[in-house]
Amino acid sequence: MKWSWQRLSTLDEPIHIHRTMALSHQLVSRDSDEILSASPVKVNGLVKYDFDKVVVKAQVNCSLVVPSSRSLVPVKLPLNFHYKEIYVKTKSDIKPYLQEHPEGDTVLTPDQNNEIDFEKSIIDNIIxxxxxxxxxxxxxxxxxxxxxxxxxxxxxxxxxxxxxAGHQKVDPRLAKLKYYFSKNNKKK
Structure with a gap:
């Protein structure tokens, strides 16, 4: 799913997205060390043009199979998250936007073809x-x-x-020092 900036700028109403997407192949090929497989991805989202910026909001629900960070055995990892991205027309628009809106939004620009790739956005946010x-x-x-x-x-x-076994390990060469002060105390 890709949208051109020009098409989005002419929208009167937001685009509502309710789909299930098969992204397992793309996720595994993108990050094969971290993702072994993925269930179909359920996405509910909204894309709207708003005063020289595009706002993408999405709720994503899926399950991944990832390797355990200790033993590398496959582990099912359910994911259910929300994300928001703001797209501005050019890279020079990013800094002024962030200065006006210091909320910590993710601010991006369209690709070389002046398009916003929603599928890539979902994959990035899953990873x-x-x-x-x-x-x-x-x-x-x-x-x-x-x-x-x-x-x-x-x-x-x-x-x-x-x-x-409940005792601290002591270097055997220093073990006799344990009794040093008790012997000196008895002599006095």
């Missing part, structure tokens, strides 16, 4: 919704950390407070 840390239900529940031959991943808490 932005993927968290950096994704765990399988079992990894969340059991706090499973990867390990191998002679190595294991430990949590930050385990790193900061190393314990073995």
């Amino acid at each position: 932005l919704q993927i968290p950096t840390k994704v765990l399988s239900p079992k990894e969340k529940r059991d706090h499973i950390m990867p390990k191998g031959n002679g190595w294991s991943v430990i949590s930050e808490d385990q790193y900061e407070h190393p314990k073995t």
Whole structure:
């Protein structure tokens, strides 16, 4: 779905979008390390021309299958989010718009053909919704950390407070120092 700036500037009424889109192939080919597959994407949106800018608002609902960030096992990741993008005619219009509207909107320009690609916008925003840390239900529940031959991943808490069977690890060369002050105290 693409719209030319010229077509959008002549609209009297906003364009309402209610569709289910098959974007799995595009999502996987765009980011194959992060997305293994995707369900059909349900989109409810609105596109309107508003005083030399185009406003795109959309509610997106889909499920992705992504690799666990610990074990790389496939994990189903449901997504349901809303986004808003503002399109201005040229790159030189971005800074003045942001100065007038400091709300933190995403401000973009049309592509080289002066078109707004709604499908690309949806794909971009889906990819932005993927968290950096994704765990399988079992990894969340059991706090499973990867390990191998002679190595294991430990949590930050385990790193900061190393314990073995309830006791802190002590370098064996320094173990005798543990009793140093107790012996000196008894002699006095």
